[in-house]
Amino acid sequence: MEHEFERRRLFLGGGPVWHSTWPPGRVEPNRRIYDYELVYFANGSGRIITGERVYECSTGSAIIIPPGLVHCTVGVTQLERWCIHFDWFGDCGAHRDNPKAEDVFVYNDDPAPYREELAAKDPELPGVSFPVFRETVPQEILLFLRRYFLPESKGVGGMLMRQGVLMQILGLVLRGEEPEAAQTPESGKLFFKAKNLIDARYLDGGLRVAGVAAEFQITANHLTKLFHAALGMSVMDYIQTRRVDYSRKLLLESNLTVREVAFASGFNDPNYFTRFFQQKTGMTPSRFRREWEIRFDGNEA
Structure with a gap:
């Protein structure tokens, strides 16, 4: 039976975030993450490379990277990136106990192995397969990104407002059209x-x-x-x-x-x-x- 998406199941869990610049020529070691990572390219051009495809990213591009996918980022020019780590159900084992950025990924040369049991679950969104890549998303995403990066308000209300902002961000990315995938030689x-x-x-x-x-x-x-x-x-x-x-x-x-x-x-x-x-x-x-x-x-x- 075809999977039916139940919106009430979603309870977005937030992980580490950062807004940073990368110098041109910087190459990230191959790595895997335990959660999902949304990366928005506010300025510059770069590549996200996997074993199956090269994603050419420029100003306005966005990508959602899933857990377990071996990938790296390359700065072609100087990059400005906004990065949000999250999961869909609050179930990522690496998000417990106020995780730091280094808690949610494993480089391939790390002595510690990648632990599959910590990885976030696939939300099985209808019509969506990860990674999700958009060459351009609406510029209004920056407004929501800036809100999401503000200190979180205390209490249930603050938590729900923060979840709402993250849903707006993901909605702007997911409602766009996936560019036709170029065959990776x-x-x-x-x-x-x-x-x-x-x-x-x-x-x-x-x-x-x-x-x-x-x-x-x-x-x-x-x-x-x-x-x-x-x-x-x-x-x-x-x-x-x-x-x-x-x-x-x-x-x-x-x-x-x-x-x-x-x-x-x-x-x-x-x-x-x-x-x-x-x-x-x-x-x-x-x-x-x-x-x-x-x-x-x-x-x-």
């Missing part, structure tokens, strides 16, 4: 698999472009072309960028020396690590750590 799927492999192994100092290409039975040159087309950078640039991102975390959160950080981040040459880090951040690793410590000490004073 096999090369796009191949790129995503290769990126997934790199996201899992980038800390291995022996990882080589030729080795990654060999796993997929293609040439290193062909793999590099795939990465340039999708990310605007070479395979090795992507590997080294992931390593630099990880090294920042070690510089801020550990007592390792710069040399030890270099090796722990997958660099085989500490001097090259310092040069590459400076190229990417505008400062040496030592200065990066020192400026953070000065800023932290100033905030503690």
